[in-house]
Amino acid sequence: MSTTxxxxxxxxxxAFIEPKWQTYWDEHHTFRSxxxxxxPKLYVLDMFPYPSGAGLHVGxxxxxxxxxxxxxxxxxxxxxxxxxxxxxxxxxxxxxxAIQTGTHPSQxxxxxxxxxxxxxxxxxxSYDWERExxxxxxxxxxxxxxxxxxxxxxGLAVQSEIPVNWCSELGTVLANEEVIDGKSERGGHPVQRIxxxxxxxxxxxxxxxxxxxxxxxxxxxxKLKQINWIGRSEGCEIEFAVDQYPSSLxxxxxxxxxxxxxxxxxxxxEHPLVETISAASCKDAVRAYVQAASARSxxxxxATSKDKTGVATGAxxxxxxxxxxxxxxxxxxxxxxxxxxxxxxxxxxxxxDFVFAQKHDLPIIEVVSPDGSLSESLLxxxxxxxxxxxxxxxxxxPTPEMKRRIIDHLERHHxxxxxxxxxxxxxxxxxxxxxxxPFPIYFPVEVANDGDPRKGDPHTIRYDQPIAVDESExxxxxxxxxxxxxxxxxxxxxxxxxxxxxxxRDGKWFARETNTMPQWAGSCWYYLxxxxxxxxxxxxxxxxxxxxxxxxxxxxGSEHAVLHLLYARFxxxxxxDIGLVKHREPFHKLVHQGMILGENNxxxxxxxxxxxxxxxxxxxxxxxxxxxxxxxxxxxxxxKPWKTSGIQGVRRFLERVYKLCLSSxxxxxxxxxxxxxxxxxxxxxxxxxxxxxxxxxxxxxxxxSNHLSTLQPVPMDAARTxxxxxxxxxxxxxxxxxxxxxxTPSVSLQxxxxxxxxxxxxxxxxxxxxxxxxxRGRIALARDASEDEALALALEQENxxxxxxxxxxxxxxxxxxxxxxxxxxx
RNA sequence: GCCGAAGUGGCGGAAUGGCAGACGCGGUGGACUCAAAAUCCACUGUCCGCAAGGGCGUGAGGGUUCGACUCCCUCCUUCGGCACCA
Numbered sequence: 001m002s003t004t005x006x007x008x009x010x011x012x013x014x015a016f017i018e019p020k021w022q023t024y025w026d027e028h029h030t031f032r033s034x035x036x037x038x039x040p041k042l043y044v045l046d047m048f049p050y051p052s053g054a055g056l057h058v059g060x061x062x063x064x065x066x067x068x069x070x071x072x073x074x075x076x077x078x079x080x081x082x083x084x085x086x087x088x089x090x091x092x093x094x095x096x097x098a099i100q101t102g103t104h105p106s107q108x109x110x111x112x113x114x115x116x117x118x119x120x121x122x123x124x125x126s127y128d129w130e131r132e133x134x135x136x137x138x139x140x141x142x143x144x145x146x147x148x149x150x151x152x153x154x155g156l157a158v159q160s161e162i163p164v165n166w167c168s169e170l171g172t173v174l175a176n177e178e179v180i181d182g183k184s185e186r187g188g189h190p191v192q193r194i195x196x197x198x199x200x201x202x203x204x205x206x207x208x209x210x211x212x213x214x215x216x217x218x219x220x221x222x223k224l225k226q227i228n229w230i231g232r233s234e235g236c237e238i239e240f241a242v243d244q245y246p247s248s249l250x251x252x253x254x255x256x257x258x259x260x261x262x263x264x265x266x267x268x269x270e271h272p273l274v275e276t277i278s279a280a281s282c283k284d285a286v287r288a289y290v291q292a293a294s295a296r297s298x299x300x301x302x303a304t305s306k307d308k309t310g311v312a313t314g315a316x317x318x319x320x321x322x323x324x325x326x327x328x329x330x331x332x333x334x335x336x337x338x339x340x341x342x343x344x345x346x347x348x349x350x351x352x353d354f355v356f357a358q359k360h361d362l363p364i365i366e367v368v369s370p371d372g373s374l375s376e377s378l379l380x381x382x383x384x385x386x387x388x389x390x391x392x393x394x395x396x397x398p399t400p401e402m403k404r405r406i407i408d409h410l411e412r413h414h415x416x417x418x419x420x421x422x423x424x425x426x427x428x429x430x431x432x433x434x435x436x437x438p439f440p441i442y443f444p445v446e447v448a449n450d451g452d453p454r455k456g457d458p459h460t461i462r463y464d465q466p467i468a469v470d471e472s473e474x475x476x477x478x479x480x481x482x483x484x485x486x487x488x489x490x491x492x493x494x495x496x497x498x499x500x501x502x503x504x505r506d507g508k509w510f511a512r513e514t515n516t517m518p519q520w521a522g523s524c525w526y527y528l529x530x531x532x533x534x535x536x537x538x539x540x541x542x543x544x545x546x547x548x549x550x551x552x553x554x555x556x557g558s559e560h561a562v563l564h565l566l567y568a569r570f571x572x573x574x575x576x577d578i579g580l581v582k583h584r585e586p587f588h589k590l591v592h593q594g595m596i597l598g599e600n601n602x603x604x605x606x607x608x609x610x611x612x613x614x615x616x617x618x619x620x621x622x623x624x625x626x627x628x629x630x631x632x633x634x635x636x637x638x639x640k641p642w643k644t645s646g647i648q649g650v651r652r653f654l655e656r657v658y659k660l661c662l663s664s665x666x667x668x669x670x671x672x673x674x675x676x677x678x679x680x681x682x683x684x685x686x687x688x689x690x691x692x693x694x695x696x697x698x699x700x701x702x703x704x705s706n707h708l709s710t711l712q713p714v715p716m717d718a719a720r721t722x723x724x725x726x727x728x729x730x731x732x733x734x735x736x737x738x739x740x741x742x743x744t745p746s747v748s749l750q751x752x753x754x755x756x757x758x759x760x761x762x763x764x765x766x767x768x769x770x771x772x773x774x775x776r777g778r779i780a781l782a783r784d785a786s787e788d789e790a791l792a793l794a795l796e797q798e799n800x801x802x803x804x805x806x807x808x809x810x811x812x813x814x815x816x817x818x819x820x821x822x823x824x825x826x
Numbered sequence: 827g828c829c830g831a832a833g834u835g836g837c838g839g840a841a842u843g844g845c846a847g848a849c850g851c852g853g854u855g856g857a858c859u860c861a862a863a864a865u866c867c868a869c870u871g872u873c874c875g876c877a878a879g880g881g882c883g884u885g886a887g888g889g890u891u892c893g894a895c896u897c898c899c900u901c902c903u904u905c906g907g908c909a910c911c912a
Contacts, residue, residue, distance in 0.1 A: 220831095221829090221830050221831070221906095221907090224829070224830065224907095225829085225830080225906095225907060225908080227829095228828090228829060228830090228907080228908065229907090229908080231908095231911065233911075233912090235912080251912085252911095252912070253912060254911095254912065255912075266912090308910085332910090333910050333912095334910080334912075335910075335911065335912090337911090338910095338911045338912080339911070339912070342912095343912045344912085345912085346912090350912065351827095351910090352910055352912075353912080355910095421911075421912090422911085423908095423911050558906080558907090561907080562907085562908095632838090632839095632849085632850070633838065633839085633850095634838060634839055635839085637831095638832090638839095639905075639906090640838070640839090641837090641838075643837080643838070643851070645837095645850095645851050645852070646837095646838065646850070646851060648851085649849095649850050649851055650850080652850095652865095653850085655865095695838090695839075695840085695849085696839095696840070696848085696849080698849080698850090699839090699840075699848070699849040699850075700848095700849085701849095702849055702850075703848080703849070706849090766845085767844085767845075768844075768845030769845085770844085770845080770892085770893075772892080772893095773892065773893050775845050777845095778845065798878095799878090799879075802879095810892095811892065812892095813844090813892050813893075815844060818844045818845095819844040819845075819893080820844095821844080821892055821893060822892095823892055823893095
């Protein structure tokens, strides 16, 4: 080996130095978050992981390295940084593992957390580990339940009967994605849509604020996704009287201007009036249709959406303006859960109504025309704005005005009113699972004299009278079940823990809620618990809130763009309303890291055999190489494929840095070119980190290192600066080199180097010379040189002169330090 | 279908109105070596040319500008999200 180092210690050996500095940081509490008066603060938050059995994925270190670099850089700039980590540890996989192995989910969860913690520590993230939290621990669950109670007391947590995909064979409720053709995806068991008692949170009451407050946060397109998800639409509700029936049918429409074109009314199969208004002659057909529709999941309904099925109810509605008799149909293209569950069908101006009307031979009337002229018949629905026609006294009005006039007319005659609908539904908040937070709710139990519901004596649980557990009795811990399996009891596995469910107080029996909260609950407020994670009096102190909130930077995957980020914002707003938090929005700046694909450009997955395991990468290349490589791959937000040859290149770079730093000499002085490059790099790396352009920061460090390695000897001052600039990205390497270059640990506590503006600005610049916009040469000149000087220099060049015949110059464009463009006559 | 993002060498990417391709990977040639690996040095968009140099070139087409990867319009493709929301 030609480059054999003098001894083993002079070789870059991440396997040795990385654990060494991780231990050092732990022992010295290097990254403990402390708030010092008069210093700026930065709360840098990662989306905390679900500690799965598979361990860390290479996608995790991507976002985590990005935030770590920001945090480490800020600390060196004198900023107080809160950079915590924890575990979103409730959830299905641990429960399923428990069912398979007969162990308790907490056991597997604990093991997984230990593995995740080991892996994160192995990557050298500068978390304040003293603030670690685990959503399944009772001192965390206690406050999750406490917040639920605040939501409950605000009247925002209510029970209702909601149709869900219930599979009695599997003993559980299934997600829409898990139901295919009315059968369970796994096992092919029948699935029914049955209404079950569920808790829901009234997030729709916050819909407008959830849209509006997005204005003040620095988020990517996620804002638009949320706005679309909430799907606010303005329109009106209109009453249609039903023939032979006392109450009326209410429909929601965004096109009241097309009211004169309504030729029939459609109600959803779930509509409460379906059964009652159906004519005797149609009842059987209607029942069969409703039955068939309920066997289909939402997803399944959509899949066959081209075919618009439906049956007539035999009932008729009265058109509110013309009094005409129009038929009422049942069809599953109308959703029971949106608007009023009923629509006025205007086939002339709605695609779905048009298709349905054609199929079922219902009349199609044109009431909006592009130019006000009448058409004999419509070959396709006209859905754009236009001029109202065939609308009686309203003829000739343009669509927007027509809408206002119709709503106004309906309101004055008590036939309808303006109204807003949202695609967003209230949040079904209960799960029939074991491994989740119990609800801090119980219910009175009616039981015959001396009966004991625990022994199966007849009893009735009064679900209509929920009682909040007293705050002093929190947390309500999970009972120690041995069998977590779901059963055909829709109350969930907790219902089997009879001694836990039922209790007596003042001689009366009560039953606990046996549903548990969904996995989202814990992640809805964890950023607040990090402020003050060991507080046993309150979720967090006011002081800690003022110290650190809001979250300045929040980084995580875009798969959470709507659900988690919407739920957390909703809870935050409820807490805002009760005065617990002081900002409207919790997360100021949001960034989503892009997915890392396998080497074959496909999504990493076990089945594709292209999964990269961080443990293997660290063993082979080191944590610093992994960190630097993931940052160097490309822009953080972008999807990028993994390349082993790429991380090899980064590893080579780190080895060159190591070697050149150790060969540096304290007496060596940097020449001016070196000094200028050092200062430019200080500026570039600092600016890039702040802009989160980590790929170009690494590139700038490579350029500096390439330059320094051409020097003989390498000036130690320059090497030390290189080490400081590298330290947020490759902290272990930097600590080791800092110490070896005579610095006092920790490099993480050193001030970030400053640059001299005069050295960053080149005095002599090289600019391109264009003739008619084409580059014909380059000249070096003072950055403030005059146009005449530049032109003279340019014309000294043979190639430039060749393109500029005498007397042909028409115009000169000169931008100092940028470009000289000579325009000549052709 | 609707909403959003992105299209630049063989590959990851850089440049956000001023010298296109920084930096890295890969490739080619060379040094070192008995040899290989590792390392180091040089070259590496494409076409024409011995060279000097020139033509072309940032998905396609148009426009604005002295000048466009960058701004505007139309279209194509890819990716992400939503999807009977009346």
